[in-house]
Amino acid sequence: MYQLIDTHCHLDNPVFDNDRMIILEKCYQNGISNIVVPGITAGSWKRLLKICDANKSLFPAQGLHPLFINNHRHEDITRLEHNICNNTIVAIGEIGLDYYNKVYDRVQQIYYFENQLSLAEKYKLPVLLHVRKAHDDILNILTKYDLVGGIAHAYSGSYQQALRYISLGFKLGFGGVLTYERSTKIRTLAKELPLSSIVLETDAPDMTVSSHKGERNSPEYLIECLDALSRIRDESMDELALQTTRNAKEVLSL
Numbered sequence: 001m002y003q004l005i006d007t008h009c010h011l012d013n014p015v016f017d018n019d020r021m022i023i024l025e026k027c028y029q030n031g032i033s034n035i036v037v038p039g040i041t042a043g044s045w046k047r048l049l050k051i052c053d054a055n056k057s058l059f060p061a062q063g064l065h066p067l068f069i070n071n072h073r074h075e076d077i078t079r080l081e082h083n084i085c086n087n088t089i090v091a092i093g094e095i096g097l098d099y100y101n102k103v104y105d106r107v108q109q110i111y112y113f114e115n116q117l118s119l120a121e122k123y124k125l126p127v128l129l130h131v132r133k134a135h136d137d138i139l140n141i142l143t144k145y146d147l148v149g150g151i152a153h154a155y156s157g158s159y160q161q162a163l164r165y166i167s168l169g170f171k172l173g174f175g176g177v178l179t180y181e182r183s184t185k186i187r188t189l190a191k192e193l194p195l196s197s198i199v200l201e202t203d204a205p206d207m208t209v210s211s212h213k214g215e216r217n218s219p220e221y222l223i224e225c226l227d228a229l230s231r232i233r234d235e236s237m238d239e240l241a242l243q244t245t246r247n248a249k250e251v252l253s254l
């Protein structure tokens with residue numbers, strides 16, 4: 001049986017309220033033993049911690065997501081530090097920069113991103129990055145901090161940028177996109193990058209695998225991401241399961 005880790009899944013999302021325990025049971029049956037649950041807004045942190053506290057296979061992270069910039073308040077940084085000091089969290093996340101939609105103010109995004117990186121540096125915690133159309137800015141900012149590393153979630157940058165992340169102690173997260181034949185860019189990255197740099201994720205309830213297109217995504221489908229990675233790299237599922245879990249444990253100090 002595999003011991004896979006879904007390194008990015010919003011299992012605290014209310015869309016899972018009715019069947020969260022059933023999903024976890026299906027995960028165990030599919031060899032998914034642990035799930036990292038990233039935080040997105042201060043308003044949802046407490047609920048997330050409570051859900052993770054009730055189930056030891058869930059690892060909580062806390063952070064302020066760049067797409068919820070209008071929800072964040074300056075005091076949330078202080079609250080984040082308080083939560084870091086008073087709870088066992090595995091990472092600061094989900095944090096980052098999203099330049100895809102111009103509605104979200106870049107100066108504000110950078111403000112929250114840098115403040116959270118300062119906490120990651122101070123408390124020696126890895127970070128879970130959300131990056132869209134902003135890899136160069138992110139990489140330049142990361143080099144200003146003495147970080148233990150982290151995961152660039154749903155990686156979609158270039159091969160060269162991936163090497164820069166790796167040199168900063170980061171792993172690259174791959175998930176449901178691998179299951180779509182037309183995702184040639186990301187499939188090529190997953191094939192060519194060193195296996196030691198790859199971790200698996202679902203990003204559920206978003207980014208569903210091809211076999212469940214249009215439906216709610218679920219961490220139990222992580223097994224399909226593993227299967228797709230195995231076909232793309234022409235390496236066995238056993239070997240990939242072992243190594244991606246090892247990578248996740250290493251970068252998150254699990």
Ligand SMILES: [Zn+2]
Nearest residue numbers: 008038094203
């Ligand atoms: Zn996410």
